[in-house]
Amino acid sequence: MPLLLPRTACIFFSRIRTISSMATSTTVSCAAPKAARLRGVVFDMDGTLTVPVIDFTAMYRAVLGEEEYRAVKSKNPSGIDILHHIESWSPDKQRRAYEIIADFEKQGLDRLQIMPGASELCGFLESKNIKRGLITRNVKAAVDLFHQRFGMTFAPALSREFRPYKPDPAPLLHICTTWDVQPNEVMMIGDSLKDDVACGKRAGAFTCLLDETGRYNSPEYANVEFQPDYKVSSLLEVCSLLDTKFDLTP
Numbered sequence: 001m002p003l004l005l006p007r008t009a010c011i012f013f014s015r016i017r018t019i020s021s022m023a024t025s026t027t028v029s030c031a032a033p034k035a036a037r038l039r040g041v042v043f044d045m046d047g048t049l050t051v052p053v054i055d056f057t058a059m060y061r062a063v064l065g066e067e068e069y070r071a072v073k074s075k076n077p078s079g080i081d082i083l084h085h086i087e088s089w090s091p092d093k094q095r096r097a098y099e100i101i102a103d104f105e106k107q108g109l110d111r112l113q114i115m116p117g118a119s120e121l122c123g124f125l126e127s128k129n130i131k132r133g134l135i136t137r138n139v140k141a142a143v144d145l146f147h148q149r150f151g152m153t154f155a156p157a158l159s160r161e162f163r164p165y166k167p168d169p170a171p172l173l174h175i176c177t178t179w180d181v182q183p184n185e186v187m188m189i190g191d192s193l194k195d196d197v198a199c200g201k202r203a204g205a206f207t208c209l210l211d212e213t214g215r216y217n218s219p220e221y222a223n224v225e226f227q228p229d230y231k232v233s234s235l236l237e238v239c240s241l242l243d244t245k246f247d248l249t250p
Contacts, residue, residue, distance in 0.1 A: 034247070035246050036246055037185055037249065038130065038185060038187060038246040038247065039131060039185040039186065039250075040131035040132065040175070040186045040187075041186070042132070042135055042172060042175055042188050042200075042205075043134050043154065043189050043190070044134075044166075044192065044196045045143065045146060046108065046136060046137075046138055047191040049114070049115055049146070049152075050112055050146065051115055053112070053113070054107070055104070059082070059104040060082055062100050063097045077224065078193045078194040078224040078225075079193065079194040079195075083137060105138055105139065105142060108142075109145055117234050117238075120236060121239055124242075131179050133175045135158050135165075135196075136158070136159055137165050137195065138160065139159055140159040142159070143157050156174070156178055158174065162174070166195040166196065167194060167195050167198035169199055169202035169203035171199070172205060173203050182204075183203045184204055186203075186205045186206070187207065188200030188206070188208070189238065190208075190210065191210045191212075194224075197228045198226045207226075207230070208228060208229065208231070208241070209228035209231045211231055211232070216231070
């Protein structure tokens with residue numbers, strides 16, 4: 001004779017089966033997040049692709065004078081945007097400032113050295129068919145010399161003749177348009193929070209800060225407006241970062 005259960009018991013077991021089914025469905029749907037696709041990498045030049053040789057602090061002091069340098073520095077903990085700062089100056093004062101800046105940059109060109117790991121990283125990107133571009137606040141002559149001396153090609157390669165320059169997102173967005181990719185398919189790599197990371201974040205790209213000495217671990221940078229998605233101490237680290245964190249399918 002079949003066992004007959006009270007109606008309340010049938011309802012109870014029915015609810016258990018429903019809950020069990022829901023739990024099973026939820027468990028199945030919990031998959032690892034899909035890696036973001038990366039189709040291009042845009043580099044800063046000075047201090048990123050090349051060894052930092054320009055004494056920017058000395059440059060700022062020479063342009064601003066000691067008193068104004070200290071005042072501007074206290075208001076800009078993440079760094080001084082000297083090009084933006086002098087835009088409001090009179091034409092004669094601007095001309096003198098640009099002469100000082102150009103002199104420091106020329107000294108840097110005379111000592112130009114490739115950053116360790118740059119060649120290996122570029123080779124890795126080529127092997128994955130990942131596009132590479134360049135954005136610098138240096139002049140076009142410096143970019144041309146870099147290409148000529150080290151045999152690496154970055155396209156587009158935008159110098160400060162392209163306006164507006166970093167940290168405005170315009171140059172990075174221009175590169176994305178030229179490549180026909182979305183900003184969230186691109187990474188901006190540089191050694192400056194105020195220029196490179198800010199440019200990348202404003203454009204909607206991934207950002208990677210190159211911090212060789214760990215100076216950005218200082219508390220003074222803890223509350224700056226833009227923080228990088230990733231931070232490395234050498235360009236060689238970027239290869240494994242891209243390989244493990246992103247979908248590099250062409």
